[in-house]
Amino acid sequence: MNVAIISVSKKGYELSLSIKEKLDSDSTIIKTDLYHKNVKKYLPYLFEEYDAIIAIMASGILIRSIAPVIESKASDPAVLNIDDNGKFVISTLSGHLGGANKLTQKISRLIDATPVITTSTDVNRKLGIDVLAKDLYLSIDDSKEILFFNKSILEDKEISLVINPDKNYNYLFEYLSNNTLEINISINFSSKVNPGEIHATLDDHRMILREREIVAGLGCRRGKECEKIYEALKSSADELGIYLSRINKLASAEIKKDENGMLELSDKLNIPISFVEIEKLRLFESQDIQKSEFVKSKFGIYGVCEPSALIMAGFDSQLIYKKTSYDGVTVAIAVSK
Template sequence: MKIALLSVTKSGLKISKQLKMKLSQDPRIFQVDIFHKNVKETLRRIFDDYDAIIGIMAMGIMVRSICGLLSDKRRDPAIIVMDDAGKHVISLISGHLGGANDLTLEIANLTSARPVITTSTDVHGCMGIDALAKKYYWKIKNTDKIVKFNRALLDGAKIIIESPENLEYLFNDQLFRKSYMIKKGEDKIIKAILDKDEIKIKPCRLVAGVGTKKGINEEKIIEGLKKALSFLDLPLERLDIIATGEMKKGEKGIINASRILKKPLKFVDLNDLRLEDTHSKSSFVEDKFGVGSVCEAAALHVAGRGSRLILRKTSYDGIAIAVAVSREKVF
């Protein structure tokens, strides 16, 4: 995730600097940039380049500055506003699909500000269909039906999730259990069904790239995968593929972990690893293999063309793990 922090006052700039330090510790966040003053001009220039934009300013300034830039809830960045005393942090735009609500809660936790969430499903303790898709990295085809389905949830309806895949891990999600039921389906795609209407859903490919020191056993690797996915608030069952470099073909720990978890294991050719632009850089790995990070490169390659990292390299006792998600067109 790339985040832009905008401020207009000295106190706002101070908060931006403090927030940058704290957000940069999150392995889901890859870049945090600070911009000061010239709000309208800056927003026009950066609006499409960041996943989230946080304005440390009066909400009116942000609203007036972004109104001509918004285009589509599927593509607009998360927009968050925080007052320059750091007392309140408000999710303004793209609360669900853009992740503004979750980021607002994280900022509140980091700064002790009071979070302000106004999306109806959230304030009534429901998980909207768009929030469900965002959390589990699903793509929704007919987004025009989101409002109808979410309104039904607020009226007490239960939505059926019909799937050919095993989605039992969803039952561990308390908010999911409150509003949804699972039914075995025959079609190749997932469907959310409300009466005679339906929303078509397809999961994005989720790949964990793994690099290890020699001789690491499968128990440690599985525990490392669980810890990595916990940063994303995802169960291990949501993972689709495990990937690593071809130099790890003899590592029984990785092979056995794949077998135990019943997840496909892909070995990536060294030349293909070198083609990937990784976020993390290890001089040792680069000198030895010519790639900045084996786990990041393997995850990106197997996730497919245009894929993106959603968890940068994280290390656990001799194990390095990164997670990438596909960006291929699914509908």
């Protein structure tokens, strides 16, 4: 998640510095940029360029400033509102699909503030269909149906989730089993459903949830054991809040194609691994990747795990977990658009 923090007062700016310092050490936050004053000038740009906006200012200023640029719950960034004293963190826009509710909880813990969340499913301890999609990195084919399904969930109506019997959906079962929010669902199987899709149905309403491609990029010291690479990947997935069975592909540089630890991990998890050509890595450009002069001096490229993940996740993919090191193993995770 790329986060912009915008403030208007001196006290608000000092709070934004404190929040940035804390977020910079969070592997799920790719970058955090600060903006100060000129709210009406900056906000249209921030809406286009960032996944989340944290606005430290009076709610009236924020609401008047974002009103002209709001488009859709499917595309608007998460917007949080914090008072200058850091007492309250308010999830203001895109609570579910944009991730504002979860980010509100995170920021509240970081600054010891009170989170304010008003979405109906959350306050009634229900699992919204859009929350399920967001948590599992599923795209929604028709966001207009979200209201119908969430209203039905609030009324405790049974939603049918239809999946392909030949596809591994362990991540879905684990997620539903471990979730503390309530949802009344049945799981049904049909070969008519494409692998990687989940069809939610009720009465004459249907919503198709499609897996976005999740790729875990890996790097390691020569001869690293499978178990060590597994532990690093598992730690990263846990921090990100995904299950290993949700990862579609592993990736690394072609210089690692004979690393037994990676090959064994691919077999162990039954997840295919791809090795990206050095020339592709050398030519790849992204503002989000971390450049390593050490890797450049050894292999002629600035990185392995981040660019490998982004390349294999496809055009316009984005990092959701930046390069993190675990005793000789590096992990980065990207998702397709």
